[in-house]
Amino acid sequence: MDLRLDQLRHTYTAPDLAARTVLDIETWQVPSGDQVLLRGISGSGKTTLLNVLAGLLRPTAGTVWLGERSLYALSEVERDRLRAATIGYVFQMHHLVPTLSALENVEMPLVFGRSVPGHQRRARALEVLDRVGLVNYARYRPVQLSTGQRLRVAVARALASGPMLVLADEPTAALDMASAHMVMDLLQEECRERGATLIVASHDPSMNARFSHVVDLSNGVLVEAGA
Numbered sequence: 663m664d665l666r667l668d669q670l671r672h673t674y675t676a677p678d679l680a681a682r683t684v685l686d687i688e689t690w691q692v693p694s695g696d697q698v699l700l701r702g703i704s705g706s707g708k709t710t711l712l713n714v715l716a717g718l719l720r721p722t723a724g725t726v727w728l729g730e731r732s733l734y735a736l737s738e739v740e741r742d743r744l745r746a747a748t749i750g751y752v753f754q755m756h757h758l759v760p761t762l763s764a765l766e767n768v769e770m771p772l773v774f775g776r777s778v779p780g781h782q783r784r785a786r787a788l789e790v791l792d793r794v795g796l797v798n799y800a801r802y803r804p805v806q807l808s809t810g811q812r813l814r815v816a817v818a819r820a821l822a823s824g825p826m827l828v829l830a831d832e833p834t835a836a837l838d839m840a841s842a843h844m845v846m847d848l849l850q851e852e853c854r855e856r857g858a859t860l861i862v863a864s865h866d867p868s869m870n871a872r873f874s875h876v877v878d879l880s881n882g883v884l885v886e887a888g889a
Contacts, residue, residue: 663729663748663826663859665692665715670724672710684710685721686882692875694826695857697850699869701887702879708863709754711879712829715861716751717741728827746774750820752830752849756812758804758819764791765800768819790818793848795841809836817845821852828853830862834869846872 672685684707692698702708713719714726717733726733728748733741745751750771758767768787791797794814804812813836820828830849834842846862850872853860862869870876876887 664694664727665827665859665861666690666725666727668725668727670714670721670726672707672714672719672721684882685714687724687884690877690884692859692861694859695853696875697853697860697873698862699873699876700861700863700879701865701869701876702863703865706879707882708879709831712751712831712861712863715827716749716829717745718751742774746771747823748826750823750825750828752813752816752820752828752833754831754835756804756816758812758815760804763801763803764796764807764815764818767804767815768822771819771823787818787822790822791815793821794818795844810838810841813837814841814845817848821848824856824858826856826858828858828860830860832864832866833862834864834866 667687667690670685670687671683673681673683675681700708700711710719714721720734728744731744736744759770765787768791769783772783772786788797788800791800794817796811796814796818799807799811807815813833817833820830828849833845833849837845849860849862878885878887
C-alpha cells in the first residue's frame with residue numbers, strides 16, 4: 663500500500679506550557695511493499711508519527727494518503743474499519759486485552775476487519791501464534807505471560823489479518839537476541855511475501871543492517887539516511 667504525507671504537522675499543547683511541534687514533514691512517500699527503518703532518539707516523535715499513520719491520532723495539519731484514500735477525510739467509523747482490515751500495528755506497550763487469552767487477542771482484528779471468513783479465524787490465529795512460538799500458550803491470558811511473550815502475541819495480532827501496512831514501534835525492545843531475530847524475521851518475511859509495506863521505529867543500531875531504506879526523525883523532520 664502506497665503511503666504519502668503532505669504538509670504534515672503535529673503540535674502538542676498543554677495549559678500553561680508552550681506549544682511543542684513534534685512533527686513537521688513537508689512531504690514523504692513510501693512505495694507499496696517498501697520496508698523502512700524509522701530512527702530517532704527517545705522523545706523524537708517516532709510513536710506520534712506511527713499513531714498518525716495508523717489513524718489513531720489526527721494531525722494538527724496536513725494529509726495522510728493510504729493508496730487513494732485520505733485517511734483523516736474518513737469518518738471515525740470508516741477509519742476504524744480501514745485500520746482493522748488493512749493496518750497492523752505492534753504497539754510499544756503491547757496493549758493486549760487483559761481479560762482475553764492470547765488466542766482471543768490475536769483473533770480480535772479478524773472479527774473487526776472481517777478479512778478472514780469466520781470459520782477460518784481460529785485456524786489463522788493459531789497459525790500466527792505458532793509462527794511466533796506461542797501456540798502452546800494460546801489459552802494463557804496476558805498476565806500469565808512474560809513481557810517478551812506478550813510482545814510476540816502483539817506481533818501475531820498485528821499480522822493475523824494479512825494487513826497491507828504494518829507499523830511496529832520498538833518491536834524488539836523487550837526481547838532477548840534470539841526472540842528479537844525471530845520477530846524481525848517474521849515481520850519482514852510476512853510483509854515481503856504479501857508485498858505489504860513495513861515501517862519499524864527503533865533506536866536499536868543492530869536494525870540498520872536489515873533495512874536498505876532508513877530515515878531519521880529529528881526535530882520533527884524526516885531525513886533520508888545517506889541523503
